[in-house]
Amino acid sequence: MKGRRLTFSLRRDWRNDAGNQGIDPLREYEPESLEEIQEIVQEAEDADTTVRAVGSGHSWSDVALAPGFLLRPGGLTRALELEDELMLPSRKDDPPLVRVESGMRIRELNELLDGMSLALPNMGGYDGQTIAGVISTSTHGSGKEFGPFSDLVRSIDLVAAEGTVHRIERASGPTDPAAYAAAHPDRVLRKNDDWFRAAVVSMGCMGVIHSVILAVGPAHYLREVRELSRWSAVRKQIASGEALAKNEHYELLFSPYPGKDCELECLVTTRNTIPPDEYSKDRRRARNWLIELASRFPPTAWFGNLVSGLWPKLNPFLIHFMMKNLRNPSFVNKSYRVLNIGAANYLPALSSEIGVPVDERNFHLRAVDEIVAVAARHRDLGQAYQSAPISLRFVHSTDAFMSMMQGRTTMMIELIMQTHTQGGTELMAAYEDRLYALEGRPHWGQINTLTRDRVAELYPQFANWLEVHDELNSSGVFDGPFSKRLGISAAGSS
Numbered sequence: 001m002k003g004r005r006l007t008f009s010l011r012r013d014w015r016n017d018a019g020n021q022g023i024d025p026l027r028e029y030e031p032e033s034l035e036e037i038q039e040i041v042q043e044a045e046d047a048d049t050t051v052r053a054v055g056s057g058h059s060w061s062d063v064a065l066a067p068g069f070l071l072r073p074g075g076l077t078r079a080l081e082l083e084d085e086l087m088l089p090s091r092k093d094d095p096p097l098v099r100v101e102s103g104m105r106i107r108e109l110n111e112l113l114d115g116m117s118l119a120l121p122n123m124g125g126y127d128g129q130t131i132a133g134v135i136s137t138s139t140h141g142s143g144k145e146f147g148p149f150s151d152l153v154r155s156i157d158l159v160a161a162e163g164t165v166h167r168i169e170r171a172s173g174p175t176d177p178a179a180y181a182a183a184h185p186d187r188v189l190r191k192n193d194d195w196f197r198a199a200v201v202s203m204g205c206m207g208v209i210h211s212v213i214l215a216v217g218p219a220h221y222l223r224e225v226r227e228l229s230r231w232s233a234v235r236k237q238i239a240s241g242e243a244l245a246k247n248e249h250y251e252l253l254f255s256p257y258p259g260k261d262c263e264l265e266c267l268v269t270t271r272n273t274i275p276p277d278e279y280s281k282d283r284r285r286a287r288n289w290l291i292e293l294a295s296r297f298p299p300t301a302w303f304g305n306l307v308s309g310l311w312p313k314l315n316p317f318l319i320h321f322m323m324k325n326l327r328n329p330s331f332v333n334k335s336y337r338v339l340n341i342g343a344a345n346y347l348p349a350l351s352s353e354i355g356v357p358v359d360e361r362n363f364h365l366r367a368v369d370e371i372v373a374v375a376a377r378h379r380d381l382g383q384a385y386q387s388a389p390i391s392l393r394f395v396h397s398t399d400a401f402m403s404m405m406q407g408r409t410t411m412m413i414e415l416i417m418q419t420h421t422q423g424g425t426e427l428m429a430a431y432e433d434r435l436y437a438l439e440g441r442p443h444w445g446q447i448n449t450l451t452r453d454r455v456a457e458l459y460p461q462f463a464n465w466l467e468v469h470d471e472l473n474s475s476g477v478f479d480g481p482f483s484k485r486l487g488i489s490a491a492g493s494s
Contacts, residue, residue: 006036014070016057018350018419020447023481025070032075034210038163041208044069045162045477052480053208055133056105058126059445060350062482063137063203071208073103073130079112080211086179095215097154097174102132102209110336119219119334122146122249125341132209137445138201138403140412141339142251142393144244144358150200150400155213158199160206160472166190168199174213197461198468201400203444205483206472221279222249222338224271224287224331228323231264235365244394248272249339253323253389254368256375257316264372267323267389271338282332287342291325295343304347305420308387312422315385323389349388350421352428353414353443354435355404358394363438364411368392370434371413378430384423388416401461404441412443452487 008027015022026049031037044051050068057064080099096118100109106120107127113119122141129139135156140148155169165187169175173191180189190196199206231254237243243250249271254264274282286292294300308315331338358364371390378384391414398405404412415431417424428447432440441458442448456462469488473479479489 004032004036006031006039008069014054014057014066016059016064018060018348020060020350020419021062021065023065023067023070025066026068028070028072030072030075034157034159034165036075037071037159037208037210038165040069040071041159041161041477042163045475049477050479051208051477052204053102053132055103055130056128058129059133059137060352060447061443061445062480062485063444065481067480073132076101076103076210077108078104082213086176086183087174088176090174095217097213098216099155099211099213100131101211102130104131105129106131106134113216114219114334114336117219118216119336120152120339121217123149123336123339125339126345127336127340128345131212131214133445135212136201136203136209137443138398138400138405139443139445140393140395140405141249142395142412143247143249144394144409145248145396147396147398148201148400148403148405150403151396151398152214152216153200153212154215156196156199157210157212158207158472159210161475161477164188165210166199166207166472168192168195170196194464195468197399197401198465199472201402201444202469203402203482204480205478205488206469207478220335221274221276221332222271222335223274223278223282224269224328224338226267226269226326226328228327229266229268231266231368234266234268235368239362239365243268251391251393253326253391255316255319255323255389256372256386257319257379258372259320264368265320265323267326273335274332279332282330284330285333287328287331288325292343296346301348301418304387305418308385308418309420309422312383312385315387319386319389348419349416350419350424350428350447351414351416352432352447353412354432354440355395355410355412355443356435356438356440357408358411359408367411367413367435367438367440370438371415371431374427374430374434378423378427382423384427385421386415386427387418387421387424390415401465402444402459404443406459406461410441413440414446450486455486455488 008029013024052066053071054064078101082099124139134149138148168190247270251269253267356363356367393412395405395410397409483489
């Protein structure tokens with residue numbers, strides 16, 4: 001195979017950002033092309049070992065752990081030509097399309113799109129993740145009309161078992177089969193809805209993603225408002241549908257510890273599109289600068305962990321203090337700057353996130369009651385406290401087989417903890433167990449305790465996903481601790 005000579009690092013320890021996940025892989029590679037990915041996959045198969053790609057290390061679960069060959073994303077960060085000669089004739093109502101490599105981070109994608117007067121319709125609250133990472137784990141923002149990030153994907157190029165390159169799209173996907181076959185006779189084009197629904201959220205278990213085609217939208221401005229409220233009032237607005245209907249992006253933080261008035265305190269965040277002239281008149285272009293600065297200041301996290309550890313009974317007050325200081329009457333800016341929650345991302349934390357359905361059964365409302373009960377039990381029995389506000393975000397349903405939002409509009413509950421919270425891991429596990437009764441589905445990229453039986457119970461399309469997985473990962477080259485824990489390794493799924 002022509003190209004540069006592949007180099008690798010031996011036995012270099014890899015750890016995620018939070019430091020709670022780590023592994024000592026046999027080799028580390030940083031491929032710079034599709035052909036190099038093919039070569040590495042083939043070499044791994046010949047050596048009877050495994051390959052997995054890591055992203056930015058933002059995941060708190062074991063999803064990225066690679067005991068064999070670990071692929072870093074730094075060489076796959078380019079914007080690519082769309083290859084118009086391979087595309088079907090576009091229709092007027094089609095959204096704009098862009099093609100990028102899998103290792104590009106969201107912040108670079110935002111800058112790229114901004115230079116083209118385009119933007120992502122929605123994104124999560126952090127922009128340091130890689131494109132492949134947010135797609136493969138079904139990462140999401142908040143807004144009842146917006147699905148997870150994976151819903152923006154129109155085409156995926158990945159290297160599967162035996163080094164075979166697959167382009168996977170819906171039947172209505174943008175690639176012209178005849179033109180693609182003529183240009184790439186050694187590759188496989190799969191224009192199949194079930195294949196796409198399986199591969200788009202694959203948690204790295206079906207191959208190494210090289211590049212994707214994304215559907216994006218026009219650049220726009222958003223106004224963010226953060227206001228304190230009480231759960232009793234917010235609950236009524238969510239139950240009636242009013243809160244979600246009148247706001248494009250709606251989310252909230254809450255404390256699981258009732259105050260003196262027996263109420264739960266909430267910080268409600270709304271974000272809505274504003275016209276350019278309204279943006280130009282409002283000069284409030286930043287959040288509270290003092291809070292942003294303090295969040296980036298390393299001793300802030302150290303002090304928070306110290307206080308939380310030495311005096312755990314202060315945690316309810318600390319949560320109140322955090323939410324009070326996050327209030328903001330108005331913040332206007334380009335959409336991607338407003339959707340990024342800012343310096344809070346730099347505070348060291350661990351998190352579990354569980355999605356429950358939003359429907360007439362009101363599981364999403366009951367979930368808050370269950371969380372409050374679990375928090376009270378752990379406080380009373382062991383002085384184990386929630387050490388950060390809990391987040392609620394709302395996401396439109398998707399048809400991706402293994403997305404947390406598959407088949408249902410979902411309320412995602414992010415159970416955030418400071419990194420050194422005493423009893424924090426056990427408290428997150430208790431929340432998770434309680435929320436399974438409400439059909440909760442854990443986020444693949446966050447701490448969870450899922451096993452094979454529960455995956456099959458929670459995901460009705462799991463068998464269909466496995467069919468595609470077993471073909472793309474026929475040699476087991478993409479297995480790892482994560483897939484083995486879930487019983488979806490090649491050996492476990494046969």
